[in-house]
Amino acid sequence: MIDLGADTDAVRVHVEAMRAGTSTLRERLSTLGTTIRAVDWHGADAEGFCATAESLFTVAGTVLESIDRRSDELLEHADEQDRASSADGEGSAAGGTTGPGGDEAGKVKDPGDAEGTDPADEDIPEDDEALDPENSGQGSIGDCYLLSSLQSLAQRDPDFLRDHVEEVSPGIYEVTMYDENGDPIVYQVESVQENGVRGADGEQSLYGLYERAYKMHLDAQGENINGGFPEDAMETLTGQDADAYDSLSIDELAEQIDRGNLVNADTGGIDDPSHDQIVGNHAYTVSSVDPEAGTVTVTNPWAAGDPNAPKNVTMSYEEYKDTFGRTTVGRTEKPGLFEGAGIGDGIGWF
Structure with missing residues (x-):
């Protein structure tokens, strides 16, 4: 049996195997979610099935996130042991990039x-x-x-x-x-x-x-x-994935804002946008969404003061759809289990 506490190379091999396994499981579950979403099924039975599926996906996500945390902990232990060995002159430090000011930071x-x-x-x-x-x-x-x-x-x-x-x-x-x-x-x-x-x-x-x-x-x-x-x-x-969408519903936009995700809209490839206060071939921050009022507010990175391109523009969702060609969603933390597939992130859930 390999002593993972002492053999840091073996620890890293073990971590890679764990990560490969969770990656494979995520791909399988993502495929399953996509298949479920494609089923044209309505009514009480469909709603019950969807609720059960969402609950099971949440459980699966929690398990995989736990495995990810254990993998990270193992890797940290291996790095700590290598650094300690290096300080004693008994080994070499394993490569890991630290934050600002860190001695190992590239x-x-x-x-x-x-x-x-x-x-x-x-x-x-x-x-x-x-x-x-x-x-x-x-x-x-x-x-x-x-x-x-x-x-x-x-x-x-x-x-x-x-x-x-x-x-x-x-x-x-x-x-x-x-x-x-x-x-x-x-x-x-x-x-x-x-x-x-x-x-x-x-x-x-x-x-x-x-x-x-x-x-x-x-x-x-x-x-x-x-x-x-x-x-x-x-x-x-x-350091996290970001996804570009041709369009999102107003509820999906609001969900991303509520989750604290980054949301941008752009007119890339559009020389003359339909909204007279929006600039062509330009990117904006989606600052707020009001589903009840049916409005979206975007913020221009230009300075305030231009009456033809004001800093903030509030428009109806229909105007938003007609004006912007793409919406991009980013995040500062690791996405949920099915975010890439549109499950569990408020985008395309069933």
């Missing part, structure tokens, strides 16, 4: 004098007022997809934004984002984009630090920050 450093940048200010504010989308305005960079995602984070989980930025020395910040595998990357930022996002009075903000870090992230991949998709920005900012 950092991407800002040269600080890159063309088109300004030095970052010291003590950039991060209070709720500074993070309020009303006090932020996009610059001349075409990154509305990023800024609308940051606005959504500020509205739903401002502590997430604050927790992922640390000023490690005057004017030098560490911004933690995530790679395509959901693993953290720390960007050491000491500048902001010259024509980038600014506060209401032209001051630097946390948005600008994220904007600079995101540009560094894209530069490393040979990509341009001008033009992109909200789902890519959300996944890089949060």
Whole structure:
């Protein structure tokens, strides 16, 4: 029998096997859910069956999440043991990326004098007022997809934004984002984009630090920050999956807002939107939804003050559907068991 407490390599093999197993089960259950949703069945018996199925799916999700937690705990124990062995000179530390300031954190450093940048200010504010989308305005960079995602984070989980930025020395910040595998990357930022996002009075903000870090992230991949998709920005900012939908019902929109998820709407590919206060080829934050009134409010990443493109626009749901080509949903925490399949997340449940 393998001693998992001592053989850290064996622990990691065991963890990979557990994760592969839960992944397979999720795929099987997702397929089952999709099949159930496709059945055209109505009436009391159908409602009873759906309620029973939802209850069983919830139980299955709880079991799989418990296995995930046990896997994470095993991996943490293995990392701790390797670090302890390394400190004693008896072994090598297993690779694990830590958060801002961590000795093992893989950092991407800002040269600080890159063309088109300004030095970052010291003590950039991060209070709720500074993070309020009303006090932020996009610059001349075409990154509305990023800024609308940051606005959504500020509205739903401002502590997430604050927790992922640390000023490690005057004017030098560490911004933690995530790679395509959901693993953290720390960007050491000491500048902001010259024509980038600014506060209401032209001051630097946390948005600008994220904007600079995101540009560094894209530069490393040979990509341009001008033009992109909200789902890519959300996944890089949060480390969690994001999903784009052609359309969602007003109740589904409200459900995502109530869950604290990030919700964006965009007019990508639409040059002349039907709503006269909405800009073409642009991304907005879905700030609030009122199913009873049948309205949706979106927030523009541009600064307030433009009468033809105001900061906030409230419209009927029918206008929303006619105006926006896509709705994107992201999250800061691991999604529920069936979120990707539309089960248990308020999207397409039966």
